[in-house]
Amino acid sequence: MENIKVTIWNEFRHEKSDEEVRKVYPNGIHEELKKQLGVDKQLVIRTATLDEPENGLTDEVLNDTDVLLWWGHMSHEEVLDEVVEKVRQRVLHGMGLIVLHSGHGSKIFTKLCGTNTGELKWREQGEKERLWVVDYSHPIVEGIGEYIELEHEEMYGEPFGIPAPDELVFISWFAGGEVFRSGVTYKRGLGKIFYFRPGHESYPTYKNEAVIKVIKNAVKWAKPLNYPKSVVGNTKPLEEI
Amino acid sequence: MENIKVTIWNEFRHEKSDEEVRKVYPNGIHEELKKQLGVDKQLVIRTATLDEPENGLTDEVLNDTDVLLWWGHMSHEEVLDEVVEKVRQRVLHGMGLIVLHSGHGSKIFTKLCGTNTGELKWREQGEKERLWVVDYSHPIVEGIGEYIELEHEEMYGEPFGIPAPDELVFISWFAGGEVFRSGVTYKRGLGKIFYFRPGHESYPTYKNEAVIKVIKNAVKWAKPLNYPKSVVGNTKPLEEI
Amino acid sequence: MENIKVTIWNEFRHEKSDEEVRKVYPNGIHEELKKQLGVDKQLVIRTATLDEPENGLTDEVLNDTDVLLWWGHMSHEEVLDEVVEKVRQRVLHGMGLIVLHSGHGSKIFTKLCGTNTGELKWREQGEKERLWVVDYSHPIVEGIGEYIELEHEEMYGEPFGIPAPDELVFISWFAGGEVFRSGVTYKRGLGKIFYFRPGHESYPTYKNEAVIKVIKNAVKWAKPLNYPKSVVGNTKPLEEI
């Protein structure tokens, strides 16, 4: 089986500035994800972070990435516009994109959706979340149970400012009374996108086996294939007119 | 029945610079559309063009518009970014948007779709186009036949750089051998969007009765309703947690 | 505004056999719905029930119906197969269909969906349900708030054995920890279908103002229009081949 080249992008700020977060993810969320996903030797993983030159996403890195994971929160605005546009074009040309948790408000997800994806309800009280599978036929849910239960998570509630997804895979139930479209897919050009809700920085969500399984499935689903090359622009007729 | 406030936006350049186009639309495409659509007294119509201040789309105009029609071609890049962003936010808050023909490459349609909507095949040889209805249950096709035939049109061919539409209403057949998704709908936030392919500036397409009927149906389908007010941001739990 | 001819079909068994249900709906669920919806004079309403000849759905009734409402529960199997097939053909030719609550397991909904729509989780403990709007742009939610709260309802939980809906309008939260796709639309041929979850026979759900508003909106959304007449079968070419 061919390797999949994965780049995990992380804002990597909370983990440096906030004691509580550092306790959960001492080396940053990206390193935890790398460790967890890296158990699968099909995945060849690198990381990139906001404070690296070009936000860590040089042409060299992007062109060598099959699937990009994105975690950001407080500093969405600091990501460089030209980097965002390069990532967008890479997705349109086939790179997979997995947007995690507060990445919903990132420039890249907003631009690919066209809507105010930063808009939703939220609450940080560490309440219970239960993510119910609603599309049992999707490769992204292979090998997990009928729901994933997380004892403590940040709440995200509807309305979520996304377009109607191509596929709705998970719906979350929250103890405080809300629901949320927690796992949604989109196609944009040749690229496949999966948004997956859980993963607040204060809770060890990315150490949860089922959460990791879903992300791993998503990476495999989103990897680029040998797609037809499309021809656009001024073209001659194929039939006499 | 309540009035619907329609604003027809037109680039209005070809009609001034090109003799051939001026013959077809002497007062501009916007004035022809206003005349044709205005037969329906439910529609209260104004126009706006690129070379007016703020591209004719001041806050006052936008806030007084239920449905915006958009025709542009060569000068997409000259539309002001701040105007585009205001239009986008108005759509997300409920204004309908009808994108016509070469408007597929406009900033506003590209931004709302998230993809390279300017990409498609094209050819100006005045060949025959036949737009087949493929969603007979849609209000947009009310009162027309099973297809619309246009003797001479510009060809647009797949691949068309749009996301999978929420609804596919028309597919075009072209004499030269191509097909095209000619009538597609999207929802973005509270707003409804319809892209409708025909309408090259050199042909009298906007004098075709069935084409006008489709646009009129689309305006009525896209008009904003009294939608629920959504609440976003930090919210208290509804249940004890 | 033109009248809409509505037929409310009800199994009408519980209300006769069960004391508790009779207290809530002494004349049957159909009569309550007729009373509540009938306040809107645009709707011309008749009822039909299982124990009438031809289940109350003669050709005369069906051909004179714009939108059919369906409530059934314990006796789905007793509905005549030939009646079900006639209803299905009427939907495919444009009649709207609103399937209510336990109607999810009806022959007609199962046949139009193609799946085991009777399958879901359920529990009768009168727990709290909160139906969240997730498609704010849909005419079906016009004039209601961001959710509908029902103090006591039967629980329905995922997985719900439906195909991915064309549009997802409501998601329910239940006190016991489940979620459910509570308001979903489908198009089948010329016909529009809306499934709406709430309405257990033991609770006065159909006296709830917002629930009635949603059903009324759905009736108006589902009414047949003057759609194009489709031509099928062996046809001559439109172009020389």
Place this chain on the structure above:
Amino acid sequence: MENIKVTIWNEFRHEKSDEEVRKVYPNGIHEELKKQLGVDKQLVIRTATLDEPENGLTDEVLNDTDVLLWWGHMSHEEVLDEVVEKVRQRVLHGMGLIVLHSGHGSKIFTKLCGTNTGELKWREQGEKERLWVVDYSHPIVEGIGEYIELEHEEMYGEPFGIPAPDELVFISWFAGGEVFRSGVTYKRGLGKIFYFRPGHESYPTYKNEAVIKVIKNAVKWAKPLNYPKSVVGNTKPLEEI
């Protein structure tokens, strides 16, 4: 890579009764497909035909099938209802289904769609068909070009009596002036379905390399995975109510 167990079902009547068809497919369409697809050693292929006992689809065969291909035409009505229902349940529980050409009118496809899928325009004049890819991101189009051209095929034209597909992969252009949604996917329960238009019995379409490539891709896309086991019926609350 794990094997995929494929069963190719064929009506197998034309090939016996019609000289012209026998010339193209002397051993039947199923044997040609078996030969062509069988080059890929990941596929373990058996065949089944109408005139075998239980239409060749015994429990033993069905339970040992990952993906079922279906070609039928004149004798749809002779397929046993109980076999159709068993196939349907197998699809709902995860078996992939590839419906080919005139299989659009089969009982199994009609039942899984819920609509009159037998309805479409058709014409047997051996005209040119060009199948355009419209979803470049789909695994089903991996490795083919931007269209497939077939010099001689039966024409199928819109309106096609299917529900709006989950994904639209191909649109056909026909020389005679029609278009058709030629490659469409549906999910039904755990099962994935692909309908693929070309393959009239009088033309050597199933010897076309690109056509075979698409069917092979579809088989791999439709194979069942290790999906979550769903729980339905009366269930206890997960939270205190």
